[in-house]
Amino acid sequence: MIWNRQTRYTPYNEWSDSKVADLKKQVQQSKWRMKHHIQPDSGLLNDPNGFSYFNGKWNLFYQVFPFGPVHGLKSWKHLTSKNLVDWEDEGLAIKPDTKYDSHGAYTGTAIPVNDKLFIMYTGNVRTKDWKRESYQLGAWMNRDNQIEKLSKPLIVNAPEGYTTSIRDPYIIQKNGKYFAIVGGQTNDNNGAALVYESDGLEDWNFNGELNLDGKITGYMVECPNLIFIDDKPVLIFCPQGLDKNELNYQNIYPNVYSVLDGIDLKNAKVENASHPQLLDDGFDAYATEAINAPDGRALAVSWIGLPEIDYPTDSENWAHCLSLIKELTMRDGHLYQNPVAEVKELRTTEVNLDGESEQIDLDRNNGSFETEITVPANTTLNLKVANAKDDGYLEFSIDTNKGEIKVDRSQTGNPFGEKFGRTRISSVKAHKSVKIRLVIDVSVFECYIDNGYSVMTGRFFLNDLPSVLKIENNSSDLKGTVWEWRK
Ligand code: FRU
Numbered sequence: 001m002i003w004n005r006q007t008r009y010t011p012y013n014e015w016s017d018s019k020v021a022d023l024k025k026q027v028q029q030s031k032w033r034m035k036h037h038i039q040p041d042s043g044l045l046n047d048p049n050g051f052s053y054f055n056g057k058w059n060l061f062y063q064v065f066p067f068g069p070v071h072g073l074k075s076w077k078h079l080t081s082k083n084l085v086d087w088e089d090e091g092l093a094i095k096p097d098t099k100y101d102s103h104g105a106y107t108g109t110a111i112p113v114n115d116k117l118f119i120m121y122t123g124n125v126r127t128k129d130w131k132r133e134s135y136q137l138g139a140w141m142n143r144d145n146q147i148e149k150l151s152k153p154l155i156v157n158a159p160e161g162y163t164t165s166i167r168d169p170y171i172i173q174k175n176g177k178y179f180a181i182v183g184g185q186t187n188d189n190n191g192a193a194l195v196y197e198s199d200g201l202e203d204w205n206f207n208g209e210l211n212l213d214g215k216i217t218g219y220m221v222e223c224p225n226l227i228f229i230d231d232k233p234v235l236i237f238c239p240q241g242l243d244k245n246e247l248n249y250q251n252i253y254p255n256v257y258s259v260l261d262g263i264d265l266k267n268a269k270v271e272n273a274s275h276p277q278l279l280d281d282g283f284d285a286y287a288t289e290a291i292n293a294p295d296g297r298a299l300a301v302s303w304i305g306l307p308e309i310d311y312p313t314d315s316e317n318w319a320h321c322l323s324l325i326k327e328l329t330m331r332d333g334h335l336y337q338n339p340v341a342e343v344k345e346l347r348t349t350e351v352n353l354d355g356e357s358e359q360i361d362l363d364r365n366n367g368s369f370e371t372e373i374t375v376p377a378n379t380t381l382n383l384k385v386a387n388a389k390d391d392g393y394l395e396f397s398i399d400t401n402k403g404e405i406k407v408d409r410s411q412t413g414n415p416f417g418e419k420f421g422r423t424r425i426s427s428v429k430a431h432k433s434v435k436i437r438l439v440i441d442v443s444v445f446e447c448y449i450d451n452g453y454s455v456m457t458g459r460f461f462l463n464d465l466p467s468v469l470k471i472e473n474n475s476s477d478l479k480g481t482v483w484e485w486r487k
Contacts, residue, residue: 027042069313073103073104109171137149326340
């Protein structure tokens with residue numbers, strides 16, 4: 001398939017059922033299909049959308065182009081879950097089928113209102129001469145998952161002073177009003193977060209641009225989110241083109257958070273925004289969506305993939321996945337991220353490891369497991385995730401002298417994205433013990449460091465299912481556990 005404008009933007013009804021069936025068949029044969037991460041049946045998955053608790057279930061949607069491993073005409077795919085771990089496929093929810101979303105039903109969020117779910121998303125439109133128009137659109141989903149799009153846009157393009165790159169509305173209810181924070185860009189190329197307000201969800205007024213320091217917003221803000229943890233407001237966003245002198249990152253685009261002392265959405269004012277920090281020190285996490293869930297938890301889910309990089313699964317006609325659902329907590333102004341407690345339901349057989357362990361062999365037909373290891377102060381541990389064929393590995397080097405956790409994905413047998421570096425480093429306090437919780441699911445890793453103080457996430461592609469852990473360490477006090485996950 002040659003991917004040009006025409007093929008990327010072919011309307012959905014012009015793709016034949018048999019073409020899609022063939023793609024799905026091809027994708028199912030991939031050795032890189034994960035066991036417990038949300039991944040597309042075919043084509044390209046990107047941002048999580050509309051994460052919410054509605055109708056007695058968790059609802060989660062994601063951006064998808066079902067016809068190939070490229071960014072094309074996007075729609076929303078819908079999934080539901082009772083436990084945040086096992087997801088049911090509910091089919092395509094929002095298709096790009098009106099004049100306001102003709103070139104993509106882009107990212108958005110959702111909020112339950114009475115017995116319906118209100119969805120706010122961006123309609124991406126390209127004119128004949130390929131100029132961008134953006135509409136913030138609304139839709140209602142009922143308890144039978146039927147979706148009714150509102151016939152008129154909620155917001156047409158951006159106010160004066162901003163370009164038509166305005167997208168990814170984050171909807172939130174506060175003090176009896178609805179607010180939407182939308183990512184945007186000023187005419188002089190600065191990223192911006194724009195705040196709108198509504199009483200009844202269908203009429204929206206512009207309140208202003210959040211007074212974030214222009215140095216931290218890059219040239220375009222994507223996917224802004226606002227959550228409250230222990231009453232502290234936290235902004236999560238993707239400042240494209242962020243100056244590396246402001247924040248040292250290696251990924252093509254960063255995903256960051258900033259803790260605020262306060263926020264006044266009416267006047268679009270933040271109080272003392274902390275300097276942004278990376279949400280993830282790994283390779284591929286982006287476009288995180290976070291919510292304050294009705295059970296009191298702050299939850300987040302990230303896209304594991306980045307634009308403008310080729311991934312090994314492209315040749316199999318699929319790309320990317322979502323992260324596990326993470327719980328966010330705060331301590332001393334620092335954001336902690338951990339897999340939700342429900343993830344422990346995946347654990348089956350347990351194996352202990354200690355300072356004498358050299359290798360743990362797991363079920364070679366599974367590929368999904370988790371390990372928790374405490375590395376004593378002033379020691380080193382090299383952990384290699386390999387396969388039974390022993391022809392490649394993903395390597396973690398933990399040095400508690402330096403306070404450094406390094407991941408290297410150059411030796412897997414199928415390297416990619418090397419232009420953006422082969423390794424990533426996460427730093428913790430030197431001369432202290434470090435606790436590592438590493439999740440491996442066939443072709444994705446999520447490494448949670450010191451109870452979620454930092455996270456490193458990434459894809460990696462071995463030639464066979466990961467089933468071997470090689471342990472090189474210089475401390476007899478090393479302690480850990482490995483759990484197979486259910487298949
Ligand atoms: C972020 C993003 C969003 C946009 C969506 C389109 O990855 O570029 O800004 O709405 O993806 O799929």
